[in-house]
Amino acid sequence: MELKKQKSTTRVGDGVVNMRKKSSRNGLTAVVLGFLVFSMIGLAYASEPLYRIFCQVTGYGGTTRIAVFDNKGLVAKNSITVRFDANVNKLLPWRFKPMQNKITLRPGEQAIAFYEATNVSDKPIVGTAVFNVAPFKVGEYFNKIECFCFTEQILLPGQTVQMPVTFFVDSSIAEDRNTKEVSTITLSYTFYASDDQSEVENLSRTSLEIKKSVDSLRRTQIIQPG
Amino acid sequence: MSNITHDHHDHRPSGWKRWAYSTNHKDIGTMYLVLSMFAAIIGGAASMLMRAELHEPGIQFITDPQFYNVLVTAHGFIMVFFVVMPALIGGFGNWFIPLMIGTPDMAFPRMNNVSFWLVAAALILLVIAGFIDGGAGTGWTVYPPLSSADYHPGMAVDFGILALHLAGASSILGAINFITTIINMRAPGMTFHRMPLFIWAMLLTAFLLLLAIPVLAGALTMLLTDRNFGTAFFAPDGGGDPVLWQHLFWFFGHPEVYIMILPAFGIISEIVSTFSKKPIFGYLGMAYAMTSIGVVGFVVWAHHMYTMGFNVETRAYFTLATMVIAVPTGIKIFSWLATMWGGSIKFDTPMLYSMGFIFLFVVGGVTGVTLANAGVDMAFHDTYFVVAHFHYVLSISALFSMYAGFYYWFGKMSGKRYPEWLGRLQFWVTFVGVNLLFFPQHFAGMAGMPRRIIDYPDAYAGWNMISSWGAYISAVGGILFFVVLYKTLTSNVKAEANEWGVGATTLEWTVDSPAPFHTHEVTPNIIPEPAE
Numbered sequence: 001m002e003l004k005k006q007k008s009t010t011r012v013g014d015g016v017v018n019m020r021k022k023s024s025r026n027g028l029t030a031v032v033l034g035f036l037v038f039s040m041i042g043l044a045y046a047s048e049p050l051y052r053i054f055c056q057v058t059g060y061g062g063t064t065r066i067a068v069f070d071n072k073g074l075v076a077k078n079s080i081t082v083r084f085d086a087n088v089n090k091l092l093p094w095r096f097k098p099m100q101n102k103i104t105l106r107p108g109e110q111a112i113a114f115y116e117a118t119n120v121s122d123k124p125i126v127g128t129a130v131f132n133v134a135p136f137k138v139g140e141y142f143n144k145i146e147c148f149c150f151t152e153q154i155l156l157p158g159q160t161v162q163m164p165v166t167f168f169v170d171s172s173i174a175e176d177r178n179t180k181e182v183s184t185i186t187l188s189y190t191f192y193a194s195d196d197q198s199e200v201e202n203l204s205r206t207s208l209e210i211k212k213s214v215d216s217l218r219r220t221q222i223i224q225p226g
Numbered sequence: 227m228s229n230i231t232h233d234h235h236d237h238r239p240s241g242w243k244r245w246a247y248s249t250n251h252k253d254i255g256t257m258y259l260v261l262s263m264f265a266a267i268i269g270g271a272a273s274m275l276m277r278a279e280l281h282e283p284g285i286q287f288i289t290d291p292q293f294y295n296v297l298v299t300a301h302g303f304i305m306v307f308f309v310v311m312p313a314l315i316g317g318f319g320n321w322f323i324p325l326m327i328g329t330p331d332m333a334f335p336r337m338n339n340v341s342f343w344l345v346a347a348a349l350i351l352l353v354i355a356g357f358i359d360g361g362a363g364t365g366w367t368v369y370p371p372l373s374s375a376d377y378h379p380g381m382a383v384d385f386g387i388l389a390l391h392l393a394g395a396s397s398i399l400g401a402i403n404f405i406t407t408i409i410n411m412r413a414p415g416m417t418f419h420r421m422p423l424f425i426w427a428m429l430l431t432a433f434l435l436l437l438a439i440p441v442l443a444g445a446l447t448m449l450l451t452d453r454n455f456g457t458a459f460f461a462p463d464g465g466g467d468p469v470l471w472q473h474l475f476w477f478f479g480h481p482e483v484y485i486m487i488l489p490a491f492g493i494i495s496e497i498v499s500t501f502s503k504k505p506i507f508g509y510l511g512m513a514y515a516m517t518s519i520g521v522v523g524f525v526v527w528a529h530h531m532y533t534m535g536f537n538v539e540t541r542a543y544f545t546l547a548t549m550v551i552a553v554p555t556g557i558k559i560f561s562w563l564a565t566m567w568g569g570s571i572k573f574d575t576p577m578l579y580s581m582g583f584i585f586l587f588v589v590g591g592v593t594g595v596t597l598a599n600a601g602v603d604m605a606f607h608d609t610y611f612v613v614a615h616f617h618y619v620l621s622i623s624a625l626f627s628m629y630a631g632f633y634y635w636f637g638k639m640s641g642k643r644y645p646e647w648l649g650r651l652q653f654w655v656t657f658v659g660v661n662l663l664f665f666p667q668h669f670a671g672m673a674g675m676p677r678r679i680i681d682y683p684d685a686y687a688g689w690n691m692i693s694s695w696g697a698y699i700s701a702v703g704g705i706l707f708f709v710v711l712y713k714t715l716t717s718n719v720k721a722e723a724n725e726w727g728v729g730a731t732t733l734e735w736t737v738d739s740p741a742p743f744h745t746h747e748v749t750p751n752i753i754p755e756p757a758e
Contacts (some may be wrong), residue, residue, distance in 0.1 A: 026333040029406040037398055037440050044444025044474060048459060051470050061469060061535075089463035130465045136535045178538055190463045 059140030062132035064187075066150070067143035069168055075108035076174040081184045082167075084113060089192035093121035094155065096191050099162065107141070108171035115148065115163045115189065119155035126154045126194040134186045141173040142185060152194050238743050249335035251320045252741060254342050256639070258316030261342075262309050262628075263708075265349055269304035270704055272297045277663075277697035283684045294680040295363025296382075300356045302366030303386070306486065307393045308349050310624045314489035315397075315435075316342065318631050319404060319428050321639060325734035325741060326422050328413030328750040333406040337399050344396035348389045355385035362386040365678055367475055368449065370460040370468045375453045384453065387446045394439045394446075401432035401439075408432075413733070415752030419513070422732045423506060426513045427492025430520045431485050437524070438481035445474035469534055476527035484523045486620050487587075488516055490627030491558060494580045496732065497634050498562050501577035502569030503729035508561040515554035515561075522551050532600045533607045541600035548598035555591055559584060574726075575649030579630035582657050583623055590619025593668065608678075611671025614664050622660045629656070629707070636714060637721030641740030644714040652710055656703030662696030 055063040082105065084098035099114040119125055129149040133142045144150075148163035155161060167187075173179050238244055248254050276297050279288045288294050320338065324331055332338050355362045359380020364373040373383050408429045412421065421429075448459040449471065458464025460471045499506040506512055529548045532541055562584055571577065593615040597603050606612060629652075637643050666689040675686045682690065724735040737745045 023333075025410050026406045029409055030334065030402050033402045033405055033436060036436055037402075040437055040440035041444045044441045045448075047444075047474060048448075048470065051467070051473070061467065087463060128465065130462065137537045192458070192464050 055139075059138075060136070062134055062136040062139040062142075064131065064133055064139055064142040064144055064167075067145065067168075069110050069143075069145050069166075074171040075106050076171045077106070078174065078183070079104050079106045080169055080173075080182065082111070082113075082169070083184060083186045084115070085186055085188035086115060087188065087190040089190065092125065092127055092191055092193045094119055094125070094127060094191055096189070105169070106171075107169040107173050110145070110166060110168045112164055112166045113187075115165070116160060117153065117155060117163060117191065118160040119157055122157045124154060124156045124200045126152050126197050126199050127191045128152050128194045129189045129191045131187070131189045134188065135182060138169075138173060138179050138182055138185055141170040141176075141179060142187070143168050143170060149189060152196075152199065153191075154199050247339065248342075249331070249339055250743060251324050251331045251335070251338065252639075252743070254338050255317050255320035255322075257342055258312045258320060258345075259318075261346060261349065262313035262317055265304050265308035265312070266704070268353065269301050269309055270701065272301040272304070274697060274701055276301065277694045279680060280682070280690050281694040282691070283682055283687050285681055288680060291680045292360055292363050295365070295678065296356050296361030298678050299362050299365055299386075300352070303352055303390075304349075305621065306366065306482070307390070308345070308352070310486045310621075310628070311393075311397065312345060313628045314486065314493075314624065314631070315404075315428070315431060316345065316400060318424075318489065318493065318635065319400075319431075322635065322734055323404060323407055323425060323428055324411075325638075325737065325745060326425055326732050327408060327411065327416060328733050328746050328752070329407065329411040330744060330746050332403050333411060334403050338403055341396045341400040341403065344392050344399070348392035348396065351385050351389035351392065355382045355389060358382050358385065367479070368446075368471075369475075370449065370452070370471050373449060373453075374461065384450065387450050390446055391443060394443045397435045397439050401435040404428055404432040405436070413746075413750045413752050419510065420752070422492075423495035423509070423512055423516075424489075424492035424732075427488045427490075427495075427516055430516050431488045434481045434485050434488070434520050434523070438478045438485065441474055442478035442482075445471060445478070448474075469531075472531045472534060473527070476530045477524070479530065480527040481520070481523045483616070483620050484520060486624050488520065490583065490624050491516055493627045493631040493634070494562065494583050497576045497580040497630055498565050500634070500726050500729040500731075501572050501574065501580070502566045503572075503727070504565055504569045505731075506561065507564035507567075508557070511557050512561050515557040518554045519551060522547065522554075526551065529598060529600070529603070532603045536600075545598055545600045549595060552591065552595055552598075559588060559591075572726075572729075574633070574646060575644070575653055576630045576634035578650060578653045578657075579626050579633065582653065583626040583630060586618050586626060586660070587623045589665075590615055590617075590623060594619055606671060608676055609671035610667040610675045610677060613677050614667035614671060617664045617667075622664065625660075626656075629653070632707075634726075635734075637725045638734055638737075638739050638741055640715060641721055641738075642714045642717050643719040643721045643725065644710055645717065645719075648706070648710050648713060652703055652706040655706055656700060659696050659699030659701075659703050663693055663700055664696070666690075666692045666696070 055061050059065065081102050083102045084100065086096045086098050088094050088096045095118040097116055099116050103111050103113055105111045117127070131147075131149050133139055145166040145168070147165040147167070149165070153161070153163070165187075169185065173182065238250070239247065245253060245257060248257070275288065276294065279286050279294065285291075288297075320332065359382045360378075362373075362378065362382040362385070364378060364383060364386075368383070368386070371377060408421075408425055448457065451457040452459050452461060452466070458466040460466045460468045462468065495506050495512060526544060526547045528536065528540065528544045532544070536544075562580075593611070597606055597612065597615055633644060633649055670686050670689040670693070673686065673689075675682055675689075721739040723737065723739050724730050725739065726735070733746075733750060734741070736750065
C-alpha cells in the first residue's frame with residue numbers, strides 16, 4: 001500500500017483519552033456484532049417454518065396444493081398415471097398401505113383413492129401424515145380436495161380404517177414446458193406419531209364416560225325389570 | 227525512521243503462563259500458527275493414508291471401509307477448520323492486523339485468548355470423534371440421513387458436532403474482535419480506502435464468519451437434537467426434510483470457502499505489490515471486488531446441490547449467479563498481473579508462492595465456471611472432477627498463500643531470515659507435487675470416478691497412481707517446510723526491520739524484526755498523501 005512512513009507524533013495525554021473513548025466504542029461495536037450473530041442463529045431456526053411456507057406457496061419439493069375442484073371445463077388430452085406410495089416411521093406401530101397401486105386419469109378429472117391403516121399396538125395412537133409428489137416439479141399442479149393428511153388420525157388398538165384422498169391434476173400441467181412430458185406422478189405419504197397425543201387422553205376420557213353411562217344404563221335396565 | 231525500540235518495557239509473563247494466559251496478539255497468533263502446523267500433520271497424514279490406499283485398485287491396507295470414510299471426514303474438517311482458518315485468520319490475522327493498522331493490540335485481548343483455546347479444545351474433540359464408536363464417516367458436509375442416528379448410532383457424530391460448535395464459537399468471537407479492531411482502532415489517517423488490502427480481506431472475512439457460522443451452529447444444533455432428543459428437522463418420516471440441511475449447510479458452506487480464500491487474496495495482494503515494487507494496480511477495484519465476492523457468495527449456495535431436484539428456472543438462476551462471481555475474481559487476477567506488469571520483480575520464495583497461487587487459482591476458477599453449469603454438473607457431481615476443482619481453488623491455493631505468508635512474514639515474526647535456496651526448493655517440490663496430485667483427478671473425474679469411495683474400477687488405475695505419486699512429492703514438500711522452519715529458527719542470519727526493501731510499504735515493516743512484544747505504543751500517524 002502507499003502508506004508512507006510518517007514522523008510519528010507523540011501526544012501521550014490525548015492517547016489516554018482516546019483509549020478510553022475507544023474502549024467504550026469497542027464495546028458498542030461488539031454488542032452490535034453480537035446482535036448480528038444472534039439474529040443469524042434466529043434466522044437459521046426461522047428457516048424451518050419459512051422453508052415449509054415457501055414450499056407450500058411455490059410447490060417446492062413436491063408440496064401439493066389444496067384446492068376446490070374447478071377444472072373450468074378443461075381436461076387435458078393425454079392421461080397421467082398416479083401411483084400411490086405409503087411409508088410408516090419406524091417408531092409408529094401402524095400398518096399403512098395404498099388400496100390401489102395406481103390410477104390413470106386425465107389432468108382436469110377428479111379422482112378418489114383409498115389408503116388403509118391399521119394400529120397393530122395395544123394403545124390408541126394419534127398419527128400425522130406428511131406427503132409430497134414426485135417429480136417435485138409437479139407439486140404445484142397436484143391439487144387435493146380432501147385428504148386424510150389434512151387432519152390428525154387417531155386409531156384405537158387393532159382398529160383398521162380406510163382413508164380417502166380426492167384429488168385432481170391441474171390441466172395446465174400439459175401447457176407448462178417444464179412439466180408437459182410428465183406421464184407418471186407418485187403420491188407418497190409417510191405416517192408418524194404426532195407430537196401432540198392429547199387426543200388419546202381425551203378419547204380415553206370420553207370412552208370412560210361412555211362406559212360409565214352404558215354401565216349406569218345397564219344398571220337402570222337391570223333395575224327397571226325388577 | 228520510526229523504528230522505535232521498546233525494550234525498556236518489554237516485560238512479559240514467563241514460562242507456560244505467557245502462552246496459556248496470553249493476551250498478546252503476537253503470542254496468540256504464534257499459537258494459532260503452531261496449532262495449524264500440528265493439525266496439518268494430522269490432516270496431511272489422513273490424506274497420505276487415503277492416497278496410499280487409492281494408489282492401486284482394490285483394497286490395500288484399510289480393511290474397514292468406514293475407516294476410509296472417517297479419514298475423508300477428518301481430513302476435510304481438520305484442513306478447513308484447524309489448518310486453513312487458524313493459520314490465515316487466527317495466525318496471520320492476529321499477528322498482522324494490529325501491526326498493519328498501527329494499534330498496540332486487538333480490541334479485546336482476553337477474548338482473543340478465549341478464541342484460541344476454544345479452537346484448541348475443538349481440535350481435541352474432533353480427533354476423539356474419529357476414534358470412538360467407529361468414527362464419524364459422514365464427510366465434511368454431514369448430510370442426513372447418513373449423519374442421523376440410524377446410520378451413525380454412536381457418539382462420534384455428536385463429538386464432531388460439538389467440535390464444530392466450539393470451533394464456530396471461536397471463529398465468531400475472533401470475528402467480533404477483528405471487526406471491532408479494524409473499524410475502531412486504525413491509526414489516524416488510515417481511512418477505509420487507505421487500509422492495506424490484507425486488512426480489507428480480514429475485515430470481509432470476519433463479516434462472512436459472523437453471518438455464516440451462526441447458520442451452521444443452528445443447523446448443527448438441529449442435527450444434534452434430531453439425533454438425541456427426538457426432533458425431526460431433517461427426518462422425512464417425522465415431517466422434516468433432509469434438503470433443509472443441505473440448504474442450511476451450504477448457506478454456511480459457500481461463504482465458508484470465501485472465508486478460506488479472502489485472506490489468501492489479501493496476502494497475495496501484499497506480496498505481489500511488495501515484490502513488484504509497485505503499489506497494487508486498481509486498489510479500489512481490488513477492495514470492492516473482494517466485497518462483491520463476499521456479498522454474492524451468500525446467494526449462490528444451491529450450486530452445491532444441483533442434483534437434488536430443483537426445477538430448471540432455479541438451476542438457471544444459480545448457474546448465472548455463480549458465474550457472476552467470475553467477474554470480480556477476474557478483476558483480481560487481472561489486477562495482480564497488471565501490478566506485476568512492468569515491475570522490477572524479485573523472484574524470492576514469497577513471490578514464487580504468490581505466482582503459484584495465481585496459477586492454481588486460475589486453474590481452479592476455470593473448472594469452477596465449468597461446474598457452475600447446472601447441466602454439466604449433473605454429470606460431474608460427486609466425481610473426482612469436483613475434488614480436483616475445489617482442491618485447486620481453495621485447498622492448495624490456500625496452502626500456497628499460507629506458505630507465501632510464512633516466507634513473507636517469518637522474518638518479522640522470528641527475526642531470522644529463512645535460507646532462500648531452501649525456500650525455493652521447497653516451493654518447486656510443492657508446486658510439482660500438488661499439480662501432479664490434483665491435475666490427473668480432473669481426468670479421472672471426467673471419466674466418472676466417484677468421490678469418497680475406498681475402491682475404484684481398474685480403468686481409473688493410471689490417473690490414480692500418478693495422483694498418489696504427486697501426493698508423496700507434496701508430502702516431501704511438507705517435510706521440507708519443517709526443515710526450513712528448523713533451519714530458520716536455528717540460523718544466525720538476522721532479518722532486517724524491512725527485509726524486502728522499497729516495495730514493502732505497510733506499517734509492519736516500520737517496527738523491528740523480530741517484532742517487539744509491544745508495538746505501536748506510540749500511534750503512527752498516517753497523513754494523507756497530497757492530492758495528485
